[in-house]
Amino acid sequence: xxARDAGSAASLRDRLWHWLLPxxxxxxxxxxxxxxxxxxxxxxxxxxxxxxxxxALGLGKFDVGLASTATLIGSAVATIAVGAxxxxxxxxxxxxFAAALMTATGLxxxxxxxxxxxxxxxxxxxxxxxxGDVSLFLPLEQSRLAESAAGNARTxxxxxxxxxxxxxAAVGSLAAGVPEWLADHTRISGxxxxxxxxxxxxxxGAVIWFLYRGLPRASPHTERHAAxxxxxxxxxxxxxxxxxxxxxxxxxxxxxxLSLWLMQRFGLSLGAAGQFFFxxxxxxxxxxxxxxPLAGKIGLLNTMVFTHIxxxxxxxxxxxxxxxxxxxxxxxxxxxxxxxxxSARTAYVMAVVTPAERPAAASFTSVPRxxxxxxxxxxxxxxxxxxxxxxxxxxxGALKIAYDLSLLFAFRHVKPDx
Numbered sequence: 077x078x079a080r081d082a083g084s085a086a087s088l089r090d091r092l093w094h095w096l097l098p099x100x101x102x103x104x105x106x107x108x109x110x111x112x113x114x115x116x117x118x119x120x121x122x123x124x125x126x127x128x129x130x131x132a133l134g135l136g137k138f139d140v141g142l143a144s145t146a147t148l149i150g151s152a153v154a155t156i157a158v159g160a161x162x163x164x165x166x167x168x169x170x171x172x173f174a175a176a177l178m179t180a181t182g183l184x185x186x187x188x189x190x191x192x193x194x195x196x197x198x199x200x201x202x203x204x205x206x207x208g209d210v211s212l213f214l215p216l217e218q219s220r221l222a223e224s225a226a227g228n229a230r231t232x233x234x235x236x237x238x239x240x241x242x243x244x245a246a247v248g249s250l251a252a253g254v255p256e257w258l259a260d261h262t263r264i265s266g267x268x269x270x271x272x273x274x275x276x277x278x279x280x281g282a283v284i285w286f287l288y289r290g291l292p293r294a295s296p297h298t299e300r301h302a303a304x305x306x307x308x309x310x311x312x313x314x315x316x317x318x319x320x321x322x323x324x325x326x327x328x329x330x331x332x333x334l335s336l337w338l339m340q341r342f343g344l345s346l347g348a349a350g351q352f353f354f355x356x357x358x359x360x361x362x363x364x365x366x367x368x369p370l371a372g373k374i375g376l377l378n379t380m381v382f383t384h385i386x387x388x389x390x391x392x393x394x395x396x397x398x399x400x401x402x403x404x405x406x407x408x409x410x411x412x413x414x415x416x417x418x419s420a421r422t423a424y425v426m427a428v429v430t431p432a433e434r435p436a437a438a439s440f441t442s443v444p445r446x447x448x449x450x451x452x453x454x455x456x457x458x459x460x461x462x463x464x465x466x467x468x469x470x471x472x473g474a475l476k477i478a479y480d481l482s483l484l485f486a487f488r489h490v491k492p493d494x
Contacts, residue, residue, distance in 0.1 A: 101233045102224035107291055108217050109240050111284045115178075115213060116241040118277045119204040120248020120357060123331035124350050125255070126205055127339070129270045133189050137336065141457020142191075143198050143205070144332055148450030150199035152442075154212040167216060168291045174212045175285035178202045182278030186271040202281075205332040205453070215438035222426040222434050230426065231376070232368040234419035239364035242415060246357020252350035308429040308437060311490065315425060316441045318483050323445035325475035327452025328468040329391065333460070334407075341465050342400045352404060356411035367416045376424040377487055380417040381480045387414035388480075392473035395466035428490065 097105060127140045181201030188194055197203075202211050217237070225233045255269035264272075329337075331353060338344040338352070363383075371379040387410045394406040422438075429437040456468040 097233070097236070101229055104292055105221055105224040105233060107287055108221060109237060111175075111213070111287055112217065112237055113240045113244040114280045114284055115204075115211070116244030117248040117251070118182075118280050120245035120353065121250075121252040121254075121273060121350070122203055122248075122277065123205050123245075124249055124252035124335050124346070124353055125270055125273055126203070126332045127336040128346050129267075129274075130194075132267045132270065133194075135191055137340075137461040138454070138457050139191055140336055141333065141454040141460075143194060144327075144330055144453035144457070145450050146195045146198035147201070147203045147205055148327065148453065149447065150201065151204075151211055152447040152450060153199075167220060168288065170216055171213075171288035171291060172285060174202070174216065175281050175288055177212065178281030178284065179278045180281075182274045182276070182281060186274030186278070205330045215442050218422055218426070218438040219434045222438075223431070231371050231419065231423040234422045234426075235364050235368040238367070238415065238419045238422075239361050242357055242361035242364060246354045246361060249350045249353030249357055252353070253347035256346050308433050311428055312425075312433075312437050312440055314486060315428075316445075318479060318486065319421075319441055319445045320448035321482070322476060322479040324448035324452050325472045325479065327449035328456045328472040328475075330449075330453055330456075333453055333456050333468065336457070337460060337465060337468070338403075340460060342403070344400075352407075356408055359408055359412040360415040363412050363416045364419060367419050370416070371420045371423070376420045376427070377484065377490075379420040380424070381484045383413050383416040384480045385477055387412075388473040388476040391476075392470050395469035395473075 097103065126143065127137075130140050130143060131137075178201075181197060181203060184197040185194065185201065185203065188197065202213075204211055218234075221233055221237060222230060224230075251273070255266055255273060258264045258269040258272075259266035335349045335353070338349055339346075344352070367379060370383075374382070390406045390410040390413075394403050394410070397403045397406060425437055425441055426434055459465075459467050
């Protein structure tokens with residue numbers, strides 16, 4: 077590469093970073109965006125591979141839901157720990173621990189084959205069977221990003237964060253077809269190829285460990301001074317209760333179970349499922365570009381509600397369609413709308429609490445979500461196993477609509493601070 081080419085590459089990189097970081101955002105957020113991208117890539121293929129991997133090990137459909145439940149309960153416990161300990165430990169230390177746990181999770185899940193050891197690893201580790209981020213990393217990254225910007229720049233930064241996660245998860249979904257390709261074109265068995273993907277998950281965790289180890293110290297607000305909830309306790313409690321309804325509904329249709337549903341109802345192959353989730357992820361990512369401008373015009377709360385309801389209606393309709401193209405079309409429309417509330421929701425929570433309460437608020441609004449979501453996959457897996465394939469989709473859509481209307485009624489007069 078000559079000097080001119082190197083200069084062009086550097087200029088393109090600088091423009092990309094400038095676009096990813098909105099004006100007014102701290103440059104240290106770049107590390108968090110890179111880490112989110114690596115995790116999103118891994119989450120993307122894990123969510124698609126997980127049911128196929130467990131079935132290949134000889135486990136049943138109910139066990140797929142049970143494993144998803146274990147991961148979400150474990151995430152809830154870890155998030156509780158973050159909220160309780162954030163004021164005692166440096167945030168950077170907790171980031172490094174989370175990355176080390178991700179590495180251990182990948183190694184262990186790819187090495188064991190029995191149900192109970194797998195459930196223990198799922199509970200303790202960082203696997204994510206859903207389309208959103210429910211891991212130990214979430215409250216840590218949210219609170220650190222909230223300190224990196226303010227006002228509209230904060231909403232835009234959270235939108236970029238969600239965008240990176242959605243794009244990387246979409247690309248990761250395509251990678252779910254790698255084991256199938258290896259089994260067809262090499263002497264590697266399909267099961268061993270799937271194990272290799274979990275080992276790659278471990279490698280990604282090691283890379284994130286090196287990235288977060290180099291994070292600078294946080295501002296005085298958050299470094300060892302994150303206070304438990306005080307004056308914002310009431311509003312955070314109300315939000316957490318409503319978010320738990322939304323999370324329970326979402327847990328009925330986490331990506332791993334939606335993948336299982338498509339395979340069972342339409343005989344979709346692993347590679348085709350990966351391609352669908354890639355397209356769905358790209359649509360979710362594209363919607364993040366519109367989330368921040370939309371929130372600037374109609375407000376954070378309205379963005380959360382009025383993009384969610386049409387998405388839920390599409391999900392309900394998908395349960396009743398008989399053809400694969402119609403079903404996939406409805407699910408893709410849902411993907412284009414259902415995640416627009418993510419960055420708005422995070423920015424709203426960070427804006428209605430004091431800076432010192434942000435790590436605790438991020439944790440305590442995530443915990444009920446994880447706990448509520450953890451109950452749903454086992455229920456949905458059992459319903460699918462009994463042949464009631466459409467019930468989880470209908471229940472998910474109906475509950476989410478009820479959540480949206482309740483949220484709008486309860487918080488329509490609460491205005492977030494800049």
